[in-house]
Amino acid sequence: MPAHLSYDVVIVGGGHNGLVAAAYLARAGRSVLVLERLGNTGGAAVSARPFEGVDARLSRYSYLVSLLPRKIVRELGLRFAVRKRTVSSYTPLGDGGLLVGEGRTRASLAVLTGGEREYAAWRDFYGMTRRAAERIFPILTEPLLTRDELRAHLDDATAWRTLFEEPIGVAVEERFRHDLVRGVVLTDALIGTFADAHDPSLVQNRCFLYHVIGGGTGDWDVPVGGMGALTDALADTARSAGAEIVTGHEATRVDTDGATAEVAFRTPGGPAVDPTDGTVTARHVLVNASPQALADLLGEERPPAAEGAQLKVNMLLRRLPRLRDASVDPREAFAGTFHVAEGYEQLATAYQEAAAGRLPTAPPSEIYCHSLTDPSILGPDLAGSGHHTLTLFGLHTPARLFAEDNDAVRARLLAATLDQLDQRLAEPIADCLALDAHGRPCVEARTPLDLERDLRLPGGHIFHRDLAFPYATEETGRWGVETAHANVLLCGAGAVRGGGVSGVPGHNAAMAVLGR
Template sequence: MDFYDVVIVGGGHNGLVAATYLAQSGLSTLVLEQQPHTGGAAVSERVFPGVDARLSRYSYLVSLLPDKVVADLGLSLDLRSRAVASYTPVRRSGRDVGLMVERPEGAATRASFAELTGGDAEYAAWTDFYGAVSSLAAAVAPTLLEPLQSASDLRSHVDGALWEEVVERPLGETIERRFADDTVRGVVATDAVIGTFAGLHDTSLIQNRCFLYHLIGNGTGEWRVPVGGMGAVTDALAAAARRAGARLVTNASVTSVQVDGVRGSVTWLGGDGERSVDCTWVLSNVAPSTLAALRGQTGVEKPEGSQLKINLLLRHLPALKSGDDPRRAFAGTFHIDEDYTQLESAYQSAASGVLPPTPPSEVYCHSLTDPSILSLQLVASGHHTLTVFGVHFPARLFASDNDSARALATQRVLAGLESYLAEPLEDCIARDADGNLCIEAKTPYDIEDSVGMPGGHIFHGDLQWPWATDAGDAGRWGTETDVANLLICGAGARRGGAVSGLGGHNAAMTILTR
């Protein structure tokens, strides 16, 4: 039987990060991936038959991937900034206007706030709040690649009142106290609920944790566009892992993980039948509930994802009722029906088991920043991609009839987008080689079926605070399990979620610093 120092279960981006660090350090490393390719949910694919457009099918932007990891692994990546942070179309007193937030913010942002709210007070509140949050991000970000700090140590480096607002009290309280305008409140609040099913006053504070993770990447919280699509990120990681000497095996469906604290054994099914390998360390890049099943454990609850992902290819960007330039409006995150009250209403509907009648969602256009994902012919003819992320669509809403619920949810989300357009959306959508509209929708169940995320949960479970919440965890890496030689290297690690590489880096460091 073969023997490796480390076997990594799952070839998503975190597994590849861990494999590269470990192989660079001279450890024999095997990565097992059940799909025909590595990358997990961070892939680029030609979704529509006969159409040369490579869409970031599941994950689509990069924020939390530290520049240090990119440099350490020698990755050749082009992560581009968006000129616009966000645009929110608003209908007020019979007028269609838009709240534009530039990156970096300037006079146009101030003027946009003033036009929407009738003065400068909301923009002043905005700059005050995000200025304070940036100090928290600057304190937290450098610790993400280090052993866990205690909450008290981190708190000593930031304003105590801000810590209480963001870490100790429901975020809804802070938003309602600091901001008066419903739309501005919603723009702030949306970062707290993307991929997380929670109300803004939830006492568990999972909405606060989600908000924090959206704002701490590299100390700035900027979400960047990967040139070539998300697949370019994981292709670069796979190439780095192979250069370092790691062995990557695809079409390998792991069926069993056994560990005793000293040695481990992993069994999988592949094209040549069942195989097993012994090792010193096992790293899990699958969700904790999946790992539990591989270990033969029972009674572990599967997480519940909460989103609807829609991919579109357009013949041209649609005109807006506000009259704003669609090339500017869609260049950042385009908010649809995400006023604060709309977010809360949609949550209450979904919590009661009903599809939100006016579902909040966010849209972004990858091809405005990176046209390389389209063929030269599509670029020349004005085509563009749109990614739509529907908020507050927990898996429970699709449980009885996934196909019917998907169709209805997609219809409602796209109707919400169309309500702000000056032309019919269908007239803008391209058709594939079979004459069908280029629309693809994925519910949590579809995501589970496609990439193996239990419950379709994009974070593998609720996000955790990126510091030690128990005194005994300080100084650890947040990747440890109940068995000494079994580590979590994926999104389910303490500092996990999104395309970050944090779990992979920290699991590798758990081994290399012993």
């Protein structure tokens, strides 16, 4: 139970953004209470041992780190590190493929496409996104600029048009000729977003932008010790600064007059114990949950429903599988992002099939192996015997496809997705899977409906709602976390400049409270 009846700040939700806010505010001398519904902190950024009797601690929902500013790590003094991947991606095609990495991209593109043109286009395009990243990423933790101010700050008419004005499919088709290359570029616009390359809403552009600006480089790095290492470090830092964190406490209502708020909560009790209700008051309430959950807490009308569109699969292997492409070492292919059925036309077909209410015939997905870069997530026996993790993220599988029978559709989709992977391998992935304590294959899959149930992500949407461009509009406040109530802020992924494991909404909500 909370130790006090009144706090300067009550934070609803102990995910990574809530913990970032708690750490900043407690270090600034504010009394802080974090109410977490689950029995642990971390939200979707956790590590877990999903396979019984197996000493492998996997990043279960969120996998890689790109958008977390080093500023937050430095200012909070977090004991947390990431490692670079030497290979960015590998995309098989027949008995060959495209390997993108330091010193490898040019030669691989030349073999794939038969010349230098595609590499020149690649270098030019990603030079542009790198320059945009260097301008945009550092200001994510500053007050929002207006659209015109951000355009002037970017100071690159081509980048502005490509990223902010035209569907990303226009640039992809104008700049690149090879279908596979186009698909590799487009995937960054589709991770966690159900859209076509030419969607006029530009939701795909917003997704693409956040995937290429991280760290000012666009790199996606491996969290040492797994994603739970980050949230454990954040929780330790917040507690050390004086924040009170209570798990197993679900906020049920927020009442506010704009100056003081009352937060009601419930503890679940046990088999022979009734749930317990309680209330605390606060000057500010930060909600590290979806905009839909915020509306429920305030007793207001919910915003339009969001919809996730991804399949998440975790696997543990006895060994990495052999590839059809004998020219590439599996340790290189799986260290980066391994693209499956993600050619440009394949992605378009998968989207069209899913939009029509059918599972994609060839489900697109991408995979990476955490343990190749950071074996610390494996117990010594597993690491020493060549075991490895594989994490798969499937695209274009919206929540609506699972509504009738989630379990049956999940099984069908998993089988079809692994079949697509098998077509790129020299042996079935099933032959490489490790077994748990009961002799069952070490593989688990999560649909959008599973994520909604387990984590209360609306419609299983990993960003809580469609991402927003990082500039101010008439609806946003100074920091992009404000609501209609002066002392209630949204500090989760649904804030402007939210989405992904970044801590940015948590930082910005804390700065709004502190008046900085």
